[in-house]
Amino acid sequence: MTITNGPGAVTNNSGSAAGSAANSSSIAGNFDQFLTLLTTQLKNQSPLDPLDTNQFTEQLVQFAGVEQQLKTNETLSTLLSINMATTATNAVAYIGSTITADGASSQLKNGKAEWSVNAAKGGTATITIKDAKGSVVRTMTQNLVAGDQKFVWDGKTSIGGDAAPGEYQLTVDAVDVNGQPVTTKTQIKGMVDGVDFNGLIPVLKIGDISVPIDKVKSVVRSEGT
Numbered sequence: 584m585t586i587t588n589g590p591g592a593v594t595n596n597s598g599s600a601a602g603s604a605a606n607s608s609s610i611a612g613n614f615d616q617f618l619t620l621l622t623t624q625l626k627n628q629s630p631l632d633p634l635d636t637n638q639f640t641e642q643l644v645q646f647a648g649v650e651q652q653l654k655t656n657e658t659l660s661t662l663l664s665i666n667m668a669t670t671a672t673n674a675v676a677y678i679g680s681t682i683t684a685d686g687a688s689s690q691l692k693n694g695k696a697e698w699s700v701n702a703a704k705g706g707t708a709t710i711t712i713k714d715a716k717g718s719v720v721r722t723m724t725q726n727l728v729a730g731d732q733k734f735v736w737d738g739k740t741s742i743g744g745d746a747a748p749g750e751y752q753l754t755v756d757a758v759d760v761n762g763q764p765v766t767t768k769t770q771i772k773g774m775v776d777g778v779d780f781n782g783l784i785p786v787l788k789i790g791d792i793s794v795p796i797d798k799v800k801s802v803v804r805s806e807g808t
Contacts, residue, residue, distance in 0.1 A: 674778045674785035675778055677796075680775055681774050685769075689772070690749070699772060702757060711756070727755075770800060
């Protein structure tokens with residue numbers, strides 16, 4: 584079980600935090616400078632030519648606007664931190680669960696790789712399985728029914744050998760009884776054994792396969808987890 588939090592993640596988070604801090608610091612600095620100038624102006628105004636009321640009101644409005652922006656930035660930064668922490672916690676909770684997600688890559692493990700295929704209607708499909716390098720490992724023909732169905736590969740190559748464990752991709756080219764193309768969609772299924780936090784959103788890991796958390800369609804909690 585692995586949780587990846589590499590240099591990219593640190594750069595992203597610290598970069599965002601540094602950016603927010605820099606913006607807040609800049610606004611705060613301008614705010615303090617504005618307040619100092621306004622106070623100095625009031626102290627040194629001529630009794631014979633006092634500060635124009637309209638001008639003074641406008642400056643007070645600007646003063647209130649900057650103050651409000653500072654408070655808004657602080658609130659947004661707090662909410663962002665809470666949201667990131669919650670998302671990370673939720674992602675870690677997937678570890679040990681079996682998920683189904685959009686995708687065409689699956690993990691061959693213990694002589695078995697599994698996909699879910701959805702066909703718009705029944706027909707005949709040419710199934711092509713490729714390895715991580717894009718080389719064709721197995722090609723076969725299979726009948727499809729309308730709706731969801733499971734496709735399980737036993738890890739055998741086209742020449743009858745055993746494919747090495749690892750990541751494999753499924754391609755489905757289907758036609759109906761009239762030879763017209765049939766729309767299909769593939770989904771993968773597997774147990775989550777790690778989480779990668781390097782990107783903007785957590786990525787679940789099924790072996791070497793990466794699944795963005797927003798691509799997950801279903802989750803089944805394994806017994807004892």
